[in-house]
Amino acid sequence: MTGGARPSVADELRQILADVTGNPALLGISPQAALFGAGVGLDSLAGTLLLRRVRHRFGVDVAGEDLNLDSLATLGTLAAFIEERAAPQGP
């Protein structure tokens, strides 16, 4: 998955985060960026929309599989959680 035409999971998550928060600055966040609190400022509304988009896009039910939602710690932890579970795609 390096350098190919397909965007990485982290890049797709950046786009989804920018969409659900309406804040284009999130397109440039690092994998270590905390999703809660200052910075990304993910709240219940944006978080719910994010998880819904993740389920549609990657087929991963984060809320169903991660009771504590620790996967939402950073952009990198969420991307890793999805990569471990998402079905392989494409030809």
Place this chain on the structure above:
Amino acid sequence: MIKCVIWDIDNTLLAGVYLESGQQPPPPDPAMLGVLRELGGRGIIHALASRNPPEAAEYVARVTGISFAAAECGWDPKSEAIGRITGQLGLAADAMAFVDDDLLERAEVSFALPEVLVLSPEDACDAAGWPEFSPAVVTAEARRRGEMYAQRRRRQEEARAFGGSRDEFLRYCGTRVVIARAAAADVPRLHELSERTHQFNSAGAGLGQDRLAGLLDSAAHQVMIVALSDRFGDDGLVGGCIIETGSAAAWSVALLMMSCRAIGRGVVDALLAWLCQAAARAGARTVQVPCLVTARNVPLRIALASAGLRADTGARAPDAAVIFARQLTAPPPLPALPDWASAPEGHE
């Protein structure tokens, strides 16, 4: 319980067809106007889904005097319009009713969205007497619900154009959150919230007015309310919590609830921040929130995680709720109460 009725316009709300009426569009159907007003008075909100240009929705709002919470005008299937309205309002499909005079439209919606209650205009006249349309208590907040959804639509339009962070947007809106001890006059609204809230409800069961009144007098409990307003309007009492403060070591939240209308406006985060701070001031070492985990209360779990609460998977409350808890004396740092929120300072 039905929370929103989505109406067709032509030959349903209007006594005729909007686009076929030349200079003067048709007047509202008097029977449907009666149903609109009756249900609105019970706190049920109204929306429009119509195969018409947007001017038709403006015309209907003007001649009926009703604040429609959402309006979808276009030529795609009604089930898609209803899906968009459901999403915009943050409601579940089984809280929606749809009224249309056209049998084919009703069939399409019934097939695509089986949870939606689909009615003919004749059914709608009777439906006012059905239990699904008859909430047990109707509060001042409930009667203003349609108007508040209209304010929300204006707020969302500005939010889309805003582009900054969520906190900046809440400040730009002049958001005010007030956390306070509940008074006897708040009991009907707290009861209503306990029955109507799902996305932000830790207990999953309603609380009767007698029980709530008893808790207000209990020395071992604190019943708190949360009120919300901003420059778009006053949402009134949107949430609350019941805290068992009997044990000095731990504060346990028997019920945490918030109206889904307040989602995305910093309310639940402010309440959880206050809870952690107040418990720490009172000398408690932990705060815990037993939470019945459901498919619908994911938004509440996100707020709990954001405030640093984690599930103690070994501990289950008697009703099988998972206990989310956090230490107050160890990292992560306690969430801060935003400066646009006010709350009691001392501990009692």
